[in-house]
Amino acid sequence: MPPYDPSAFPPFAVTVDLVVLTVRKHALCALVVRRGEAPFQGKWALPGGFVRPDEDLSTAAARELTEETGLCAHTPEAPATANGAHLEQLATYGDPDRDPRMRVVSVAHLALAPDLPAPRAGGDARHARWSPVEELLGTTAGGRRTELPAEPLAFDHGTILGDGVERARSKIEYSSLATAFCPPEFTVGELRRVYEAVWGVVLDPRNFHRKVTGTPGFLVPTGGTTTRQGGRPAQLFRAGGATLLNPPMLRPEV
Amino acid sequence: MPPYDPSAFPPFAVTVDLVVLTVRKHALCALVVRRGEAPFQGKWALPGGFVRPDEDLSTAAARELTEETGLCAHTPEAPATANGAHLEQLATYGDPDRDPRMRVVSVAHLALAPDLPAPRAGGDARHARWSPVEELLGTTAGGRRTELPAEPLAFDHGTILGDGVERARSKIEYSSLATAFCPPEFTVGELRRVYEAVWGVVLDPRNFHRKVTGTPGFLVPTGGTTTRQGGRPAQLFRAGGATLLNPPMLRPEV
DNA sequence: GCAAAAGTGTTTACGATACACCCATGT
DNA sequence: ACATGGGTGTATCGTAAACACTTTTGC
Structure with a gap:
C-alpha cells in the first residue's frame, strides 16, 4: 500500500465501539468502562479503541472484546470457539462533532455473552462493570422512557447502546x-x-x-x-x- | 477541532457507497456507474465518494444520491421531500485490502427509488445505468446462485450490493x-x-x-x-x- | 362478446393463546 | 405434605392459503 498522502483525501480516525450485552439477575446488562482521560473523564463509556492499520473491522472488534472480557467471538468465519460470544456489526456513527478532539468514525459492534463471573480490566469494578441497560438509558425494558439516566454515557454512546439493545430485542424474535x-x-x-x-x-x-x-x-x-x-x-x-x-x-x- | 496529528491515530479514508434500488419492467434493478480510472477502470461500480471533513455520514450519502440521480432523500429527519427516496445506512466495509491504493473504510447506504426516466451523469448510458440485480450478482431472485456474473462489480461492491438486496428483501416483509x-x-x-x-x-x-x-x-x-x-x-x-x-x-x- | 385486471366471499388449515392438569424433585 | 419449577393436553380464536365468483373497464 502506498504511503499516506494527506492531500488525496480527508483523514479520519476509525474506531470500533462495543455494545456487549448479557443477562444477569433477570436484567439485561451492558458492559461499560470508566474513562480515565478527557474528554468525559470519569464518565462511563462503551469499550472500544482504534482500528489498527492492517486489521479488518470485525477483527478489531473481536480483539477489543477479548481484551475487555476474555471472551472469544463467534463470527460466521469461526463459529465454534470455546467460551464464545456472538459478535456482529451494528452501525457506524460519524457525526463531525461526536468527538471534540478530532474527526472519529466509530463502527459499533454488538456482542451477546452468557452471564460471566466479573469483568476483567484487572478485576477492578471501578474501571469496568455490568450495568442494567434500564439505568444506562433511563428507559423501561418495554422501551418507554422513564427519566433521564442518572449517569449518561460519554460521547454518543447512549445512542449506540440504545440501537444495540433495539437490535438485540428484535433479532431474538426471528433468530436463535x-x-x-x-x-x-x-x-x-x-x-x-x-x-x-x-x-x-x-x-x-x-x-x-x-x-x-x-x-x-x-x-x-x-x-x-x-x-x-x-x-x-x-x-x-x-x-x-x-x-x-x-x-x-x-x-x-x- | 485541532489540526490532524498523524502520530495520534492511523489515518483512514472514509467513503460512502450507495446501493440504489428500483423496480423496472418487473425486475429489481440497481444503479451502477462506469469507472473512469484505475483500479478497475472500465468496470461497473456502485456510486459513491469521499465523506467531506465537516459532513455527517447520512448527509454525504444524501449528497451523493442527489448528484447521481437527482433524487432527494427521505430521511427520518426530513421525511417529506418531493421526488424523494428512502435512504438508510446499510453496513460498513473495511477490509484492509478492499482498495489497492490505500486504506478505505466505506459506509454503504441503501436507497429505494421509484422507477425513474433514466440516470443522470449527463444522460450518458455508458457512464451510469440501471442493471437487473440478477445479472450483477449472478443469482436468481430467490437467492440461489445461478452462475458467476458476466461483469463482476469493482472492489467488493458485489458483496455490498448483495447485502443491500438482502436488506431490501427482508425489510419489505415487516415495514411499509x-x-x-x-x-x-x-x-x-x-x-x-x-x-x-x-x-x-x-x-x-x-x-x-x-x-x-x-x-x-x-x-x-x-x-x-x-x-x-x-x-x-x-x-x-x-x-x-x-x-x-x-x-x-x-x-x-x- | 371477450380478455384483463380489480375486488369480495367462503372454506380449510395451522399456529397462538389460555388454562386445566400431571410430574419429579427439594425441604 | 407442600412448594417449586418442568412438562402435556385441549379448547378457542385469529390469520393465511386456496379458490370460486362478481365487477368494470378496453377492444
Whole structure:
C-alpha cells in the first residue's frame, strides 16, 4: 500500500465501539468502562479503541472484546470457539462533532455473552462493570422512557447502546440468537428467562416450552438434566444448527 | 477541532457507497456507474465518494444520491421531500485490502427509488445505468446462485450490493418500505408487482389485496382511480403513516 | 362478446393463546 | 405434605392459503 498522502483525501480516525450485552439477575446488562482521560473523564463509556492499520473491522472488534472480557467471538468465519460470544456489526456513527478532539468514525459492534463471573480490566469494578441497560438509558425494558439516566454515557454512546439493545430485542424474535445469552448447556426455563429479561415481559412457560422444542433445529437435547433451578429436573439442551426461526417467537404487545 | 496529528491515530479514508434500488419492467434493478480510472477502470461500480471533513455520514450519502440521480432523500429527519427516496445506512466495509491504493473504510447506504426516466451523469448510458440485480450478482431472485456474473462489480461492491438486496428483501416483509418503490399515487396491483419483483415470486392478487387494505395505516385511498394497467379501474392509494407492518407480509417459501 | 385486471366471499388449515392438569424433585 | 419449577393436553380464536365468483373497464 502506498504511503499516506494527506492531500488525496480527508483523514479520519476509525474506531470500533462495543455494545456487549448479557443477562444477569433477570436484567439485561451492558458492559461499560470508566474513562480515565478527557474528554468525559470519569464518565462511563462503551469499550472500544482504534482500528489498527492492517486489521479488518470485525477483527478489531473481536480483539477489543477479548481484551475487555476474555471472551472469544463467534463470527460466521469461526463459529465454534470455546467460551464464545456472538459478535456482529451494528452501525457506524460519524457525526463531525461526536468527538471534540478530532474527526472519529466509530463502527459499533454488538456482542451477546452468557452471564460471566466479573469483568476483567484487572478485576477492578471501578474501571469496568455490568450495568442494567434500564439505568444506562433511563428507559423501561418495554422501551418507554422513564427519566433521564442518572449517569449518561460519554460521547454518543447512549445512542449506540440504545440501537444495540433495539437490535438485540428484535433479532431474538426471528433468530436463535437468544441462545448466545445462555451457557453451552441450558434448560428451556433458562432460555425463557432470557427472553423475559431482554423484552421485559412475562411469557407463559407452557406455550414457550412447546414453541421452542417444536421448532426443528432450534434446540437439541444433550440427554442430561439439572435441578439447579429447583423443582422437577429439567432437560438440558444446546443450541441447534438453525439460525432463523420460522415462525418467529412472538413478542407480546407492550 | 485541532489540526490532524498523524502520530495520534492511523489515518483512514472514509467513503460512502450507495446501493440504489428500483423496480423496472418487473425486475429489481440497481444503479451502477462506469469507472473512469484505475483500479478497475472500465468496470461497473456502485456510486459513491469521499465523506467531506465537516459532513455527517447520512448527509454525504444524501449528497451523493442527489448528484447521481437527482433524487432527494427521505430521511427520518426530513421525511417529506418531493421526488424523494428512502435512504438508510446499510453496513460498513473495511477490509484492509478492499482498495489497492490505500486504506478505505466505506459506509454503504441503501436507497429505494421509484422507477425513474433514466440516470443522470449527463444522460450518458455508458457512464451510469440501471442493471437487473440478477445479472450483477449472478443469482436468481430467490437467492440461489445461478452462475458467476458476466461483469463482476469493482472492489467488493458485489458483496455490498448483495447485502443491500438482502436488506431490501427482508425489510419489505415487516415495514411499509415497498411503497418507496412506487410513485406518490399507486394501485394495489402496482404495489403487488413490487413485492413480486423484489422477492421473485408470484402472489395471489386477492389475498394480497385484502392483506394490504386491511392493515390500518398502511395505505390511504386518495379517491382517484386509474386504468393504466388495463381492466377494471383500480383505486389509487398513497403510503399511510404506518412504517411497521404487524402482522408482516409473508414471503412465500423459496 | 371477450380478455384483463380489480375486488369480495367462503372454506380449510395451522399456529397462538389460555388454562386445566400431571410430574419429579427439594425441604 | 407442600412448594417449586418442568412438562402435556385441549379448547378457542385469529390469520393465511386456496379458490370460486362478481365487477368494470378496453377492444
